[in-house]
Amino acid sequence: MRKVYMDNNATTRMREEVLEAMLPFYKDEYGNASSVHSFGRTARTSVDEARAKVARLLGVAREDIIFTSGGTEADNLAIKGVANALKSKGDHMITCAIEHHAVLNSCKYLEKEGFKVTYVGVDKDGVIKLDELKSAITPKTILITVMWANNEVGTIEPVEEIGRLAKEKGICFHTDAVQAAGKIPMDLENMPIDLLSISAHKFYGPKGVGALYIRKGTKIIPQLHGGHHEMKKRAGTENVAGIVGMGYAAELAKIEIPQEVKQLTGLRDYLYKGITSKIPEVTINGHLTKRLPNTLNVRFKYLEGESIVLNLDLEGIAVSTGSACTSGSLEPSHVLTAMGVDPADTQGSIRFSLGKDNTKEDADYVIAALPPIIQRLRDMSPLYEKGR
Amino acid sequence: MDGQYSEKVMEHFKNPRNVGEITDASGIGNVGNPVCGDIMRLYIKVDDKEVITDAKFKTFGCGAAIATSSMVTELVKGKTIDEALKVSNHAVAEALGGLPKIKMHCSVLAEEALRSAIDDYIAKKKAKKV
Ligand SMILES: Cc1ncc(COP(=O)(O)O)c(C=O)c1O
Ligand code: FES
Numbered sequence: 001m002r003k004v005y006m007d008n009n010a011t012t013r014m015r016e017e018v019l020e021a022m023l024p025f026y027k028d029e030y031g032n033a034s035s036v037h038s039f040g041r042t043a044r045t046s047v048d049e050a051r052a053k054v055a056r057l058l059g060v061a062r063e064d065i066i067f068t069s070g071g072t073e074a075d076n077l078a079i080k081g082v083a084n085a086l087k088s089k090g091d092h093m094i095t096c097a098i099e100h101h102a103v104l105n106s107c108k109y110l111e112k113e114g115f116k117v118t119y120v121g122v123d124k125d126g127v128i129k130l131d132e133l134k135s136a137i138t139p140k141t142i143l144i145t146v147m148w149a150n151n152e153v154g155t156i157e158p159v160e161e162i163g164r165l166a167k168e169k170g171i172c173f174h175t176d177a178v179q180a181a182g183k184i185p186m187d188l189e190n191m192p193i194d195l196l197s198i199s200a201h202k203f204y205g206p207k208g209v210g211a212l213y214i215r216k217g218t219k220i221i222p223q224l225h226g227g228h229h230e231m232k233k234r235a236g237t238e239n240v241a242g243i244v245g246m247g248y249a250a251e252l253a254k255i256e257i258p259q260e261v262k263q264l265t266g267l268r269d270y271l272y273k274g275i276t277s278k279i280p281e282v283t284i285n286g287h288l289t290k291r292l293p294n295t296l297n298v299r300f301k302y303l304e305g306e307s308i309v310l311n312l313d314l315e316g317i318a319v320s321t322g323s324a325c326t327s328g329s330l331e332p333s334h335v336l337t338a339m340g341v342d343p344a345d346t347q348g349s350i351r352f353s354l355g356k357d358n359t360k361e362d363a364d365y366v367i368a369a370l371p372p373i374i375q376r377l378r379d380m381s382p383l384y385e386k387g388r
Numbered sequence: 389m390d391g392q393y394s395e396k397v398m399e400h401f402k403n404p405r406n407v408g409e410i411t412d413a414s415g416i417g418n419v420g421n422p423v424c425g426d427i428m429r430l431y432i433k434v435d436d437k438e439v440i441t442d443a444k445f446k447t448f449g450c451g452a453a454i455a456t457s458s459m460v461t462e463l464v465k466g467k468t469i470d471e472a473l474k475v476s477n478h479a480v481a482e483a484l485g486g487l488p489k490i491k492m493h494c495s496v497l498a499e500e501a502l503r504s505a506i507d508d509y510i511a512k513k514k515a516k517k518v
Contacts, residue, residue: 303448307451310398343425
């Protein structure tokens with residue numbers, strides 16, 4: 001059976017050449033990057049090279065990059081680290097209703113610790129309400145954290161404007177760029193951003209490694225205590241192989257982004273056209289243009305998502321109902337709910353997230369497989385009374 | 389996604405039995421699941437010996453909801469109303485080779501749809517007698 005993987009926002013297939021670059025560090029180059037001998041020096045050099053490559057992807061200084069165990073840890077370090085560092089200055093933070101749970105639950109944790117958090121809403125396209133954000137700012141606000149791009153619907157947030165707002169008021173600004181980094185061009189040099197989280201496995205790198213960009217001068221308290229690793233901001237022996245893999249994936253992404261944006265935008269819109277030309281009552285979730293090139297989230301009226309995902313899986317097609325981490329829960333998507341989608345309609349939403357390996361043939365295969373599945377499920381749905 | 393569905397669940401999900409409606413149903417059960425918002429509609433046809441001769445369903449819900457709908461219709465066909473009332477959600481889940489823990493509530497939907505269809509049948513029967 002043909003296999004079509006369209007769940008690249010959950011994770012991507014690691015590139016062959018990235019794996020090749022990592023393998024020596026699992027074999028002969030096993031030194032600890034903190035050791036002074038030649039084994040250690042080789043590891044140290046490789047980690048520093050990787051740091052430079054990640055810095056280049058973002059357009060920042062290499063000494064401002066801290067490697068972590070992934071996007072989740074980067075978000076936790078940024079949010080809790082800044083809150084701890086600035087608590088004498090204030091106890092209020094602002095975030096957005098559609099953030100990833102790594103951000104939302106870090107904020108919830110801090111609420112229990114006595115901080116106050118404002119969750120700013122979004123419009124029907126998933127774009128943050130800037131006026132709401134503005135009026136939420138108080139003299140006690142120490143941190144604003146808003147994602148660069150949303151993982152479920154792909155909407156791109158106005159981070160530059162938010163950053164400017166924060167800067168004017170002297171507030172620290174963090175953005176979760178896990179879904180944006182390596183997918184769309186990024187140049188932080190002139191961007192008013194203090195902290196930014198990324199994760200290697202979202203851009204064809206290994207899982208379990210990420211980074212936090214921390215602009216020089218940003219006050220932050222480490223969340224892992226131990227040795228003097230990572231400029232004393234993140235203790236723990238470096239995951240050398242993973243970091244090397246992330247560096248190489250970043251280097252390749254930097255080169256290929258312009259071409260990939262073009263390829264995936266074309267394929268995504270082709271897929272959408274194909275689906276809507278064959279299936280009635282399909283609505284797009286997310287902003288039509290301010291959206292990740294690879295993300296297509298659509299809702300099929302009268303249907304429930306899991307039954308669609310399972311049926312597509314039987315045809316060899318891998319997609320998801322929302323974020324991979326929330327599909328273990330029964331709650332409707334917090335993202336779609338915040339966008340004001342009718343509760344019954346949040347259920348039938350499917351996310352197709354494309355990757356560099358996807359072809360037009362893949363899209364055609366999906367466009368052919370989907371209509372009979374949707375029709376069969378609609379015929380089974382008590383909500384679907386039309387067409388009878 | 390909770391991918392731990394048994395083979396039996398997947399089999400009923402792929403080929404659900406008794407999908408559809410019964411136009412001259414003796415009882416119709418319509419229930420919604422407050423946990424997840426899913427909906428199930430169950431039709432039963434009962435003969436004058438109180439035996440369920442046919443059952444059909446329509447379901448808006450997850451894989452487990454569809455499989456349990458299918459199974460409950462299979463289980464009650466040929467049973468008397470009294471026997472059918474003893475069919476619990478656990479019996480449905482068991483007949484499917486078990487359900488993942490977080491999907492147990494889906495089988496409750498099947499049990500409630502059955503109860504509701506039987507209640508409807510009894511109410512209609514009473515109404516006729518009056
Ligand atoms: C927006 C966003 N933030 C954070 C994460 C967490 O990253 P990681 O899986 O590397 O912990 C993800 C991915 O799951 C994500 O999509
Ligand atoms: S999740 Fe709603 S019935 Fe299964």
